[in-house]
Amino acid sequence: MLSLIVFLPLGAAAVLAVLPAIPDRAARWTWVAVALADLALVGVVLAGYESPAEGGLAYEERLRWIPSVGSSYHVGVDGLSLPLVALTAVVFLACAVYALREDRRPRVQAALFLFLQSVCLGVFVAQDLILFFLFFDLSIVGMYFVIAGWGHGNAARSALKFFLYTFLGSLALLLGFIGLYLAAEPHTFDIPELVAAAPLADNPGVGGLVLAAILLGLAIKTPTVPFHTWLPPAHTDAPAIGSAVLAAVLLKLGTYGFVRIAMPALPDAWQAWAWVLITIGVVSVVYGALVALAQTDVKRMIAYTSVNHMGYVVLGVGAAGLVGSAAAREVAVTGAVTQMVSHGLITGALFLLAGVLQERAGTYEMAEYGGLAEPAPRYAALFAVAAFASLGLPAFTGFIAEFQIFAGSIGTTAAAALALPGILITAALFLRALQRLLTGPPQGRAVGFADVGVREGLPIGGLLALALLFGIIPWPLLDLITPGAETVVDLVSR
Template structure:
């Protein structure tokens, strides 16, 4: 089923690229393919046993002399991320195009990107992980460059070059890690069990540095985040939703799956340093977001802030503080839930921002005001997503952040205390945006502003409904993760 979920979107992309379909037919075909892929993941979920390690494993040799194989499987970390990604791709594909240009290629690239994204979360082979990591850059590059607006080609190029530089660092670190075992193996399960560079101070430190820098660019963490705002601002709304909701999680997932799990001893040595970088991202992302007068740029910087929370949880979980094992497990749970919650919440926010741009052609907050009367459904959706993003109790963001902070206070109380300031700034920036866009006097130019369509409202209802479900009843997601499963 996992192989089917990965390869079906690639097959669908090839079909759309070659078949003479209309825009409507292309959209329906892409929705069907993405939904079938999500359905296959749900079948795996139905048979999943929490806490039982890697499951639904499939393996076939690919390059036997190197120990490389097509290996796929899921555990409590990868399954929720794959399910969230599959759902977000269905939502992004179902969302109306902002510019009706070459629909077949547009939906084909979305399916291509879905196959690469699911492959990265589901593979158990390090080399194939790297292949899918790079393929995801290609799909997003074309979605931004061809269907974006503003200075989209430049933003797409900056995104590609930055993240490609990060992937090369990951490749160097990956090769050094694999060469430390005999016989050669790219099997993630072997690496987790063997801990191949434990006790090798300098070499292990350099390998860790390569992985951390590469994944920090992808996440992104301060100060390696500068590619993110222009990529978001100039990308179409659905592409921004996937960039924030799925591609950024490749960085945090990679941090957990490779350095934290395969380099435990070295990761623990530098965990506090990573926690300090996460703190800088939390504060910088929220403060800079507060200063933005562009809706999409403001939301983009909140991703730096929220990914900082996830990385803080990962740093706490990978630390070597004795006697706090339960707190470290709690922080890891919170980090994984933060990845899922951020994908749903920020994915919805970027879709909403795209719908606003499609109606007016601008993201400038000062161009709006008084939209509550003209677009009550839009205000309700954006208000719910904003409150979830600032961590209001009863919504998914709160469930994630409270676990991260409880774990962090037990391990590094001073770091957690300072990080709490980010929550205050985040609340101020979202409430200020809602006030300026929806309250006050409405400019005459917005008298014809249209509310969400049925399709837009339906997509957001599913995403935000899950945000509420996780906030009110988080046990099902916590049980799936089961302290990281495998």
Template sequence: MWLSPLVVGLLLVPVTRREVLLGAWTALTLLEVVLAVLAWRGTGTPGYAHELAVPWIPAFGVGYHVGVDGLSAPLVAMTAVVFLAVALYSLRRDPAGDSDDDVRRLRGYVLLFLGLESVSLGVFVALDLVLFFVFFDVSIVLMYFVIAGWGTGTRARSALQFFLYTFVGSLVMLLGFLSLAVAGPRITFDIPTLAATDPLAGRGVAGLLTLAAVGIGLAIKTPVWPVHTWLPPAHTDAPAAGSAVLAAVLLKMGTYGFVRIALPLLPGPWRAAALVAVVLGVVSVLWGALVALAQRDLKRMVAYTSVNHMGYVLLALGAAGFVGAGTGARTLAVTGATVQMVSHGLVTGALFLLAGVLRDRGGTSEIRAWTGVAGPMPRWSWTFALAALASLGLPGLSGFVAEFSMLTGSLPAVPVATVLAAVGLAVTAALFLRALQTMLLGDRHLPRAADRPRPGRGGVFRAPVSPDLRVAETAAIGLLLAGSLAIGIAPALLTTTIAPAATTVVELVSR
């Protein structure tokens, strides 16, 4: 799966036709969705499916070890669906932002997203720390070029800030990986081996320092308060497709790293630091929601809700470190955290694509620049309303399944923190309902660029082109929201796959 985008990218290097570039990209992303469904088979039980382990650098204990389980298979599927949606969204016009003849620029755009899909899938299937780090780091470089090359506003500054923050964090994380690898009787970076042996058990300070190093790198990528400041400018200035991938996929590399590496490989230090994770999670929840409430730009508002939603994930994972809370509740918390990763990817990806439509039509995503749009933009209004309701956790949509599971699982372990985090749900509801009321209702007001008459023959001006969603945009956003609706109506499709792997993680933390 992770190699296919690279192969297609190499084949597209000499291509000079726009239709071939976009057609091949879309076909590849559709194939990846099919492969993700096939990869899902065999998961839902303890252990890894489709596992492959061969020596890579045996002298240093590094191997090519890949596989999927109940934690990674849903994220692999979500990643494939998001990239398919981004490819469909890009069919609406030349995503390079210039003329249709600028094939070189379009080719660069397509190749970057093919590379991003490759390394994103690689992160979620990697079962070796070095392999995980390579994919993790390359994703930072590729997203830097997406923001710097196709963004808007202060894109160069935002891209550099994103790169420096996340790259330095990844280097600190690498130190933690090295500490884990050399702690046992023999050097190894193999994740299942390290989980089985717990090499830093009883090491005290060494274990806590290793967890701090790993945690800092993952927290920056997540991002968690107070290392979240790179996120709003990166989202605001990135192109819509870049924002969707950054929020839906790249942020999950951080939270997935906590579940795959921090909890099972460092169980003792995680139990010792569980309260710190809970506190940072609650602060992220409340801070993200309150700051989002104050935003006037839709993209910045959605960016801060990502800090809020990822805070719930950290809260639930922190609660899993309180052994006295019982295995059932802690398993539910980890299951809910994984569902939240999938739900946030689908819903927030859709929200950023919707905000990108506004930027495309009117040159701005300022909330008050688009009022009363329910009449002239009915498809945009319906899809935005559905995405907003999913994000605030309305029953029947994926956000409710995730938040209900996380809060229910966290309550026995940290009741006060869970109640405080629940306040964030009310603030999130307020900010999305305010946006719905402002943008969909009231007097019609569209930016001049979206409501300007078109010159016709003989000096006669024709009516402006409808700013509403086009076919490709509707298909892309509808695909993501259909996934959220499916999870909300039939959550067992997801939870029955995740629960056995979540139980394994909880048992490893309890050692």
């Protein structure tokens, strides 16, 4: 079942790629149909999902693959990965609908995004380090072509920077994986086996180095300060749907790696490094918010709020490595995973909204707009909702996530309170952006700005509706995540 979900988009991508005769219209609708079918399959999995026993997996599949290096095709989901699988399917469907009017090589674009969808889903279901790395690396390749092929501005340069930077991260990750493999007896790349063995527990020196390599790889992908410099140019020059996928899904590959691999497989090293992570988290939160505040370009501003939001996740998982009440740490990890989902929904919507600006008026500069609420009321409403959701207003998932992260991590260490100003600054910057873009009399390029239509409103509204739904009724999401978070906290406390 999981294999079908992962490889269905890939198969469709292959068909679209090798048949140049497919007309553009058919290609665009095929993409939507396949994304919808994949989401339906994820829905079936969600409906039939029951939390597995601690440390277990649901929908597990395992096949021989590369026995010579102890690697197998092993996939499965649990409370940590299933929400992200669902998020991926939702975000890609939103992008497919949003791109229905794309006129630049729509067939190739559809194939590329379906390919990206496959590899992103693959990362979340992979239970083998080599399989994880394979999908992780291919996501970089896919994104490179998205930015270079459909970007604007200085796209070639941004794409190159993105590729080089994240490829450096993925190689650091590979070194860490090799270290884990060699430390395990018998040698294996299988994640559950490595987690059960926790191979470097009695070797703090090597364990620290291996964790450092893995953390470097994941931190570049996440990205956290000081490895975030690839993110703003990549976002600014990527196409709208590329930015949405990059922020909503690709960044999660990094943070997901923390809870899937780094924490459970290297518990001792994680505990030793917890303070480093908390520091990085706090700095990312505050620094990301401050730099976002200084931006005049809407898309760059949203990009820096991603650094801020991912900082909360790092803070939450870092606090889980400290000695303290297990309940508080579970809350922090649950909040961190919720934040991944929440950020995906909300920031995905924000980037699509920024894409509307570029499509209509050709610029992201806030100074070029003003009073958009009058000519484009629907756009203004959607933007306002997304901004409030992103700054953590109650009734949206962002609030649920950040509240839990703070409750959990401050309950573990008071130092986490240092990140609280991040919330204030984010609120200030979003309110300022709303004021500049939406209020007042229409001026600059806002004059004659066409309002969002169904094709744009549906995906943006859909993402925000989900953020609202799980903000008001969070228990289905939390019930899914909490058992997984409990397992991780137990494992990291060994």
